[in-house]
Amino acid sequence: MSAGDIGVSPGDSSFAEAGPELIQLLTPEGERVEHPDYAIDLSPEELRAIYRDLALVRRVDVEATALQRQGELGIWASLLGQEGAQVGAGWALEDQDMAFPTYREHGVAWCRKVDPLDVISLFRGCDNGSWDPLATKFNLYTVVIGVQCLHAVGYGMGIQRDGSDSAVLAFLGDGATSQGDVNESFVWASVFAAPVVFFCQNNQYAISEPIEKQSRIPLFQRARGFGFPGVRVDGNDVLAVLAVTRKALEAARTGQGPTFIEAYTYRMGAHTTSDDPSRYRLASEMEAWKLKDPIERVRAYLIRSGQADAAFFESIEAESDELAARIRKGTTEMPDPDPSSMFANVYAEQTPYLREQAEQFAAYRASFVASGDGAPLVGSEA
Amino acid sequence: MAPVTLGKAINMGLRKAMEDDPKVLLMGEDIGRLGGVFRVTDGLQKDFGEDRVIDTPLAESGILGTAVGLAMRGYRPVCEIQFDGFIFPAYNQIVTQVAKIHARSRGRMPMRIVVRVPFGGGIGAVEHHSESPEAYFSHTPGLKVVACSNPVDAYWMIQQAIRQDDPVLFFEPKRRYWEKADLDTTVEPEPLFESRLVRPGHDCTVLAYGPMVKTALQAAAAVEGEGRSLEVVDLRTLSPLDLGPVFESVRRTGRCVVVHEAPTNLGLGSEIAARITEECFYSLEAPVLRVGGYDTPYPPSKMEEDYLPDLDRILDAVDRSFTF
Numbered sequence: 001m002s003a004g005d006i007g008v009s010p011g012d013s014s015f016a017e018a019g020p021e022l023i024q025l026l027t028p029e030g031e032r033v034e035h036p037d038y039a040i041d042l043s044p045e046e047l048r049a050i051y052r053d054l055a056l057v058r059r060v061d062v063e064a065t066a067l068q069r070q071g072e073l074g075i076w077a078s079l080l081g082q083e084g085a086q087v088g089a090g091w092a093l094e095d096q097d098m099a100f101p102t103y104r105e106h107g108v109a110w111c112r113k114v115d116p117l118d119v120i121s122l123f124r125g126c127d128n129g130s131w132d133p134l135a136t137k138f139n140l141y142t143v144v145i146g147v148q149c150l151h152a153v154g155y156g157m158g159i160q161r162d163g164s165d166s167a168v169l170a171f172l173g174d175g176a177t178s179q180g181d182v183n184e185s186f187v188w189a190s191v192f193a194a195p196v197v198f199f200c201q202n203n204q205y206a207i208s209e210p211i212e213k214q215s216r217i218p219l220f221q222r223a224r225g226f227g228f229p230g231v232r233v234d235g236n237d238v239l240a241v242l243a244v245t246r247k248a249l250e251a252a253r254t255g256q257g258p259t260f261i262e263a264y265t266y267r268m269g270a271h272t273t274s275d276d277p278s279r280y281r282l283a284s285e286m287e288a289w290k291l292k293d294p295i296e297r298v299r300a301y302l303i304r305s306g307q308a309d310a311a312f313f314e315s316i317e318a319e320s321d322e323l324a325a326r327i328r329k330g331t332t333e334m335p336d337p338d339p340s341s342m343f344a345n346v347y348a349e350q351t352p353y354l355r356e357q358a359e360q361f362a363a364y365r366a367s368f369v370a371s372g373d374g375a376p377l378v379g380s381e382a
Numbered sequence: 383m384a385p386v387t388l389g390k391a392i393n394m395g396l397r398k399a400m401e402d403d404p405k406v407l408l409m410g411e412d413i414g415r416l417g418g419v420f421r422v423t424d425g426l427q428k429d430f431g432e433d434r435v436i437d438t439p440l441a442e443s444g445i446l447g448t449a450v451g452l453a454m455r456g457y458r459p460v461c462e463i464q465f466d467g468f469i470f471p472a473y474n475q476i477v478t479q480v481a482k483i484h485a486r487s488r489g490r491m492p493m494r495i496v497v498r499v500p501f502g503g504g505i506g507a508v509e510h511h512s513e514s515p516e517a518y519f520s521h522t523p524g525l526k527v528v529a530c531s532n533p534v535d536a537y538w539m540i541q542q543a544i545r546q547d548d549p550v551l552f553f554e555p556k557r558r559y560w561e562k563a564d565l566d567t568t569v570e571p572e573p574l575f576e577s578r579l580v581r582p583g584h585d586c587t588v589l590a591y592g593p594m595v596k597t598a599l600q601a602a603a604a605v606e607g608e609g610r611s612l613e614v615v616d617l618r619t620l621s622p623l624d625l626g627p628v629f630e631s632v633r634r635t636g637r638c639v640v641v642h643e644a645p646t647n648l649g650l651g652s653e654i655a656a657r658i659t660e661e662c663f664y665s666l667e668a669p670v671l672r673v674g675g676y677d678t679p680y681p682p683s684k685m686e687e688d689y690l691p692d693l694d695r696i697l698d699a700v701d702r703s704f705t706f
Contacts, residue, residue, distance in 0.1 A: 128486040139454075140486055144478045150444060151479070154451020154459075161407075161433055161457070181475070184444035191439055345489040346523050348547035351575075351622035354523075 018264045019218065021232045025239040028292040030300025038243040044307040050238055051302060052316055053087045054295045057107040059320040060116045061269075063327050064106075064123065068273040072331050073123045077104045081236070081268030084294025085201050087111060088241025089169060089263070092249055095137070096166035100152040103141040104201075105171050112138035116323075117330040126337050146172060146179030149198065153185045156194035156252075167195045167252035169245070175206025177222065178214045186226040186260070195252035198223075198260045199245065201235060203267035208280040223260035235265030236294040266292070339365070383566055389559035391533040392422050392498075394567070395540035396460065400430055403458065406544055409436045409445050410462030410498075419464055420500060420559055442468055446475035449495050450483065458494045458544060466501040467510025467680075473518070480549045481524030493524075493549040496540075501529075502593045502643050503690055504557035506683040513680050514592075514644035519551045520621035520653075527621040528574060529553040531595035533563040535571070535618065542574035553620075555593035577624040579631065583613035586637035586700050589628060589654060591617040594641045594691060601696040612700065620650055628654070629661045636667035637703045641691050646674035668706035671699045 023035055042050070061079050068076040079086060082104070090111025093099060099108055109119055109131070118130035122141060129140040142148040152170035159166055176182050177200065189196045202219055204211055215222070223230025233244045241263055248259035266289040270277050302308035343350075343358035350358075386394065400406045408423055408430075414437035417424030427435035438445050442463060449459035463469045469476075480493050503512030520527045526548050530536040536554070543550040572578065580595065581602050590598040595616045602612035613631050617623065632638045638658055640651035651672035658670050673691045681689050 127488070132490055133487055134454075134490055140483075142479075144474065147447060147475060147479055150447020150475070151451040151454065154448030154453075155455050156451070157448060158452045158455025158457055162455070180441075180471075181443055181447055184439070184441045184447065187439050187441065188444050188448055345485045345487075347526070348484060348489070348492045351526075353622050 018234065019232070021218075021220070022234050022264060023231060023240050023244055024234040024237050025243060026237045026297055026301055028236070028297050030297045030304055032301060032305075035240070035243075038240065038247065040239050040243040042239070047298070047302060048308055048312060050087060050091065050242075051295070051298050051308070052319070053090070053107075053110060054083045054238065054298060055316050056320055056323055057083050057087060057110050058295060059324055060106060060110065060327060063324045064116075064120055065269070065273060067120070067328065067331050068123070073120065073273075074125045075272050075274055076123050077272045078267075078269035079104050079106050081266050081289065081294070082201055082203060083107050084238040085235035085241055085263040085265050088238040089171075089199050089245050091238075091242045092245035093137075093169060094166070094249070096164070097169060097249060098137050098139070098152075098155055098166065099169045099171070100139045100148040100155070101141055101171045102145075102148065102173060102176070103143050104173075105141075108171070109138055112136045114138055116327055117334070120327065120331055121334060124331065124334060126334060146176040146182040146185075148172075149176070149182045149185035150188065152196050153188045153192070153194050156189070156196040157192055159195055160192070165253050167197060167249045169249065170196055170198050172198060172200050173206065174200065174202040174204065174211050174214055174219060175209065176200070177219055186223070186228075186258075189258040190227040193255065193257035195255075196258045197245065197248040197252055198258065199263065200261065201263045201265055203235075203265050205267055205271070205277075205281070207271040207275060208277075218262070220260060220262035226260075228258045228260065230260040230262065232262045232264055235263030236292045236297070238294060238298060265294075383564045385562040386533055386537075386565045387560050387562050388530070388533045388536045388555070389420055389422050391537040391565055392540050392554065393424055393426070394565075395537040396423065397426060397429075398567075399460075399541050399544040400426070400434065402541075403544075405456060406458045406460060407434050407436060407452065408460050408462065409438050409449060411438060411440055411445075411464050413437060413462050418462060420556065422498075422554075422559075423462065442470075442472035443475050446472040446480060446495075446497070450475065450479050450493065453493050453495050454483075454491055458496075460496040460498060460544060462498045464500075465507075465511045466499055466513040466515055469497075469499060469515060472497075476519065476525070476549075476551075477522050481522045484548070485524060492547045494547055495549045496543045496546075496552050497550070498540075498552045498554060500556035500559075501553045502555055502557060503680060503686050504593065506686070508683070509680070512683075512686065514642065514675065516551070516553055516620055517644055517649050520650060525549055525551055525621060526575070526619075527551040527553070528619050529555070529592035530618070531555060531558070531590075531592055531616050533561065534565055537565055537567065538571050539574055539618070546574070553592055558593050558596065561596070575619040575622055575624055577615055577617045577619065577627050579613065579627055580616045581612070581614040583611035584635060585611045586639060586703055587613045587615060587628065587631040587635045588639050588641060588696065588700070589615050589617055590641040591620060591650075592643075594643060597691065597693055598641055598696060601693045601700075604693055605697060605700070610700070623654065623657070625654070625657055625661070628658065632658055632662045633665040636665055637700075638666075638670045639673060639696060639699045639703060640670060641673045641696055643675050643690055645677045646672050647677045649674050668703040671703055673699045
């Protein structure tokens with residue numbers, strides 16, 4: 001059977017490119033356009049605040065990438081190019097909503113008021129994320145692909161049982177849509193009408209594998225087969241993402257069940273700092289996407305519509321420099337964790353055997369000090 | 383005090399736990415209207431409703447994954463895995479998520495989840511319905527693992543497991559579901575994570591858990607008249623192991639045989655033998671011997687009597703212990 005037998009082919013524009021279903025409110029050139037189903041009305045202050053978030057989030061990413069290159073972080077997963085999708089989604093969340101990120105949602109973390117250093121501590125190897133997932137309503141990063149979609153649905157089932165009016169935003173990537181857990185989460189969300197919105201950033205690549213290796217149909221069309229609506233939004237258009245996600249979350253909060261959002265975007269950077277995209281994609285593709293940059297179009301719109309002046313952009317630049325300096329200082333001065341802390345919190349109630357191991361470890365470490373050899377290599381500056 | 387079966391005792395324990403705490407939910411395949419394929423949850427959906435006794439879609443990873451989200455929201459889901467061999471689709475969620483989220487969140491997100499697993503053979507079933515996967519989970523930091531062997535323990539242990547702030551794998555000896563015992567629901571026994579001496583003796587210590595406890599007791603009774611006295615310990619908790627009473631016993635008897643249905647290679651018996659050797663080296667008259675399933679896939683049921691440890695294989699190991 002060829003691809004044509006099922007109505008799509010790799011050259012089909014609805015498949016390989018964004019296609020006519022793409023919801024857009026701000027063109028790559030920064031022109032405001034209307035959409036029959038999605039309206040948005042933001043004050044100049046709100047628009048400038050969105051621009052600020054986009055710019056600062058990108059600066060965090062640039063700084064973290066640099067810190068990794070300088071050996072200060074073990075690895076960094078860059079969000080470059082996905083700022084519009086993430087800030088749009090982050091802005092759509094209400095305080096009471098819960099978000100379940102992957103490991104790349106630094107932009108959503110920012111919107112949830114998570115300090116970037118609390119994210120960076122994970123990539124530096126100090127912990128698995130320092131923020132409080134319940135207080136921030138932003139779950140800890142989840143590295144196993146797709147498992148968090150089930151957690152999100154379960155959390156949504158809890159919301160239903162609590163009679164609460166909050167919703168859940170579950171993040172996933174294009175590669176994750178092939179995971180069994182993600183498909184099970186679609187079944188569950190549908191059957192229980194759980195208040196969950198699945199927010200899929202289709203950044204075109206799962207490390208090296210293009211979207212064609214994951215799906216023979218546009219991702220948003222899959223939702224219908226599970227029994228709930230799927231929409232495709234321009235992921236580089238922060239206004240469209242905000243409008244679409246806000247509407248989907250409101251539907252979830254009011255008992256109308258799940259929505260699948262495919263935010264069509266592009267990973268401008270590598271998968272992580274360990275990756276080399278030149279092995280699997282062309283520079284010309286990257287150049288084409290640069291013209292669709294999520295931040296430049298907001299900047300162009302703000303200038304063209306007279307909602308921001310040069311002084312505003314200068315102030316953001318200055319704030320951005322301050323933030324970068326704070327992150328750099330905070331990272332390089334971040335204390336190493338106490339090695340004995342690995343024994344903490346394995347259980348709510350520690351087992352006697354683990355306690356014994358922790359005591360043996362402490363005595364072992366202390367033996368170096370006692371014998372005058374200094375601290376053992378583990379945990380020391382050496 | 384009427385005698386109740388082990389299956390009914392768990393049913394009663396679940397009911398009590400749900401009455402005591404409105405956050406307790408049951409989730410699983412066929413557990414609602416049908417009452418479970420072993421009827422362990424019989425009548426509970428009728429009394430507690432579909433929101434608390436949830437007939438889930440047929441996907442084990444989905445059961446555990448959504449249980450994680452419910453636990454994050456403050457619920458205490460009790461998940462039924464229909465048969466031991468069907469736990470593996472949920473293995474990823476259990477091992478990479480349930481076991482680690484408390485540590486990952488530095489204690490902010492306790493995983494108050496119980497996973498009920500009917501386990502073991504002896505019921506003449508087809509493939510994947512007779513397995514003993516407890517070692518996989520006992521090997522995983524962050525999980526706690528227990529196995530009940532009799533109706534009284536079943537009633538109390540399920541309630542104690544549900545009250546834990548840690549995730550508990552709760553193994554139920556499915557071929558003993560129909561065993562009966564008198565159940566006094568007014569006197570709570572010892573804590574969950576303690577082993578128990580169930581028959582005193584002085585020649586050799588026999589360790590067992592789950593379905594093998596009854597077999598070990600039968601073995602002890604069989605040789606009593608021959609002048610050989612076996613001490614039997616029901617381990618009850620597999621992770622953490624409670625080996626203090628075992629060490630004390632082995633120091634007296636000098637001999638030990640560990641019994642389980644699971645394959646012998648790297649089974650619980652291997653860890654227990656190592657720990658006894660570390661703690662009781664100078665008291666041992668013989669190496670700790672293991673009696674377990676063979677290192678084969680669980681065989682088709684016409685062969686299972688040959689695969690499963692029975693009274694004779696236990697006594698054979700005891701005899702071998704005396705040849706050192």
